[in-house]
Amino acid sequence: MDRDQTAIEGAKDYARLVAQWAPKPNVPLLISRAFLVGGSICFAGQFVFDYFRQRQPTEVEAIALTLATMISAGVLLTALGVYDHLGELGGMGAAVPITGFANSMAAAAIDFRREGMVLGMAAKMFVIAGPVIVYGIVAGILTGLVATLLRLAAG
Amino acid sequence: MTAKRVGQFTVQFSQPPRIVGAFTLMGPREGQGPLGKYFDAIVDDYMWGEYQPEKAERKFLEHAARRALERAGVSENDVDYFIAGDLMNQIVSSTFSARSLGIPHIGVFAACATSTLGLSLAAMLVDGGFARRVLVATASHYQTAERQYRYPIELNIQRKPTNQWTATGGAAAVVAAEGEGPRISHVTVGRVMDWGVKDANHMGAAMAPAAMDTLLRHFQDTNTTPADFDLILTGDLAQHGSKLFRELVKREGHTLGGKHMDAGASLYSPEQQPGAGASGAVCSASVLLAYVLKEMAKGRYRRVLALATGCLHNALTTQQGDSCPGVCHALVLENG
Numbered sequence: 001m002d003r004d005q006t007a008i009e010g011a012k013d014y015a016r017l018v019a020q021w022a023p024k025p026n027v028p029l030l031i032s033r034a035f036l037v038g039g040s041i042c043f044a045g046q047f048v049f050d051y052f053r054q055r056q057p058t059e060v061e062a063i064a065l066t067l068a069t070m071i072s073a074g075v076l077l078t079a080l081g082v083y084d085h086l087g088e089l090g091g092m093g094a095a096v097p098i099t100g101f102a103n104s105m106a107a108a109a110i111d112f113r114r115e116g117m118v119l120g121m122a123a124k125m126f127v128i129a130g131p132v133i134v135y136g137i138v139a140g141i142l143t144g145l146v147a148t149l150l151r152l153a154a155g
Numbered sequence: 156m157t158a159k160r161v162g163q164f165t166v167q168f169s170q171p172p173r174i175v176g177a178f179t180l181m182g183p184r185e186g187q188g189p190l191g192k193y194f195d196a197i198v199d200d201y202m203w204g205e206y207q208p209e210k211a212e213r214k215f216l217e218h219a220a221r222r223a224l225e226r227a228g229v230s231e232n233d234v235d236y237f238i239a240g241d242l243m244n245q246i247v248s249s250t251f252s253a254r255s256l257g258i259p260h261i262g263v264f265a266a267c268a269t270s271t272l273g274l275s276l277a278a279m280l281v282d283g284g285f286a287r288r289v290l291v292a293t294a295s296h297y298q299t300a301e302r303q304y305r306y307p308i309e310l311n312i313q314r315k316p317t318n319q320w321t322a323t324g325g326a327a328a329v330v331a332a333e334g335e336g337p338r339i340s341h342v343t344v345g346r347v348m349d350w351g352v353k354d355a356n357h358m359g360a361a362m363a364p365a366a367m368d369t370l371l372r373h374f375q376d377t378n379t380t381p382a383d384f385d386l387i388l389t390g391d392l393a394q395h396g397s398k399l400f401r402e403l404v405k406r407e408g409h410t411l412g413g414k415h416m417d418a419g420a421s422l423y424s425p426e427q428q429p430g431a432g433a434s435g436a437v438c439s440a441s442v443l444l445a446y447v448l449k450e451m452a453k454g455r456y457r458r459v460l461a462l463a464t465g466c467l468h469n470a471l472t473t474q475q476g477d478s479c480p481g482v483c484h485a486l487v488l489e490n491g
Contacts, residue, residue: 010350014351014364014403015350015351017399018352018357018360018399021399021402022357022395023317025316030313078309079309083311084309088313088314090313094311095311103309103310107307110308110309111302111307114206128306
């Protein structure tokens with residue numbers, strides 16, 4: 001075996017060792033925490049929605065006000081330095097709800113504010129949220145296209 | 156010509172230079188950790204009154220450097236070179252500090268291995284007769300590293316158990332031919348090693364092969380074994396990297412046993428929950444210049460092998476799918 005081959009074999013062997021010794025995540029615990037954190041956020045969202053539903057003429061207005069309230073709450077908790085701890089605790093349970101999206105924009109905005117209002121905050125606000133918006137729109141277009149084609153096929 | 160070289164990689168000084176003054180200035184989290192009482196000063200506000208963490212990091216570096224000069228009892232004019240490095244792009248914390256210190260500056264980059272690289276170069280300059288005294292400094296800051304390498308601070312991110320927390324603080328030392336303090340007797344500058352670890356969240360695994368390589372080369376060059384040292388300090392392999400390192404060293408026939416200590420695994424207590432431990436240029440620097448120097452002064456350790464490790468990736472190389480190269484630079488500290 002030449003020297004390079006020995007090195008490659010050594011690296012492969014090491015990769016196996018690293019993988020084997022990597023700390024195993026406690027999946028049931030992580031899932032339960034994600035469920036509790038995500039569930040609590042959704043519970044709060046439902047509570048806010050019910051509140052507005054009783055006071056608004058249509059469901060559309062109630063939904064809009066619920067989204068605005070939850071986004072504001074996410075931004076506020078980010079500014080207070082609470083939301084990153086929710087993320088540490090709940091993982092995707094904190095990231096997936098709309099409050100998590102609000103956090104990703106607010107966190108970037110707070111961070112890059114220090115490089116100025118234009119090239120800092122405004123330009124880099126979408127660093128984390130950008131892909132969600134781009135692929136959200138792409139997925140929306142594709143879904144709309146498929147739905148239209150299906151409707152046409154059905155006559 | 157090469158009378159000061161032993162073996163293939165190691166330098167043995169003919170008149171070992173001394174560390175005649177050192178200062179460690181750490182953040183609040185580090186001050187509350189198990190080694191808190193060893194640090195020379197703690198700054199309670201990790202932002203140190205600044206709006207931008209980059210400015211705070213600079214302050215940690217410069218203040219540590221100035222206080223190290225005081226400890227050594229010398230002024231800027233008595234020092235011939237200022238060797239400094241940090242984790243920021245273009246090592247700005249070092250160069251901006253050099254701007255106000257006004258000492259001829261040698262900038263170095265070795266990520267978290269900056270401490271032993273800086274001290275090694277300083278010792279070579281002094282023993283080579285190129286300098287009377289050299290000031291060495293480094294700093295790191297949790298927020299600046301997060302911003303540059305990872306995500307915005309307030310983002311909802313769940314840390315991996317192998318993640319390391321970048322230590323906040325500055326550490327500096329004066330290396331001189333004359334004076335009181337432990338001697339730097341040997342230096343082994345390491346090779347850059349890459350065994351294909353692509354996970355930037357597992358820097359300990361990326362650096363362990365480099366630590367093993369430099370350690371074995373040092374043993375080989377100087378014909379020593381773990382028995383010749385009271386302490387073998389690595390940094391910052393952290394908890395999981397240290398396990399891998401000890402395994403790799405064991406496979407090469409050496410057992411370190413209770414003599415091995417890792418700076419990254421020692422800076423925080425498990426209750427402080429920093430994942431696998433600490434990292435950052437100041438981590439190994441502060442453990443070496445605070446804990447090790449003070450325990451050497453008490454006589455607990457007489458001969459210490461310090462192996463600071465650095466992970467040489469940046470945010471771009473990680474995104475481009477490259478693996479993380481590691482490096483490790485070693486030096487031997489001796490009493491007397």
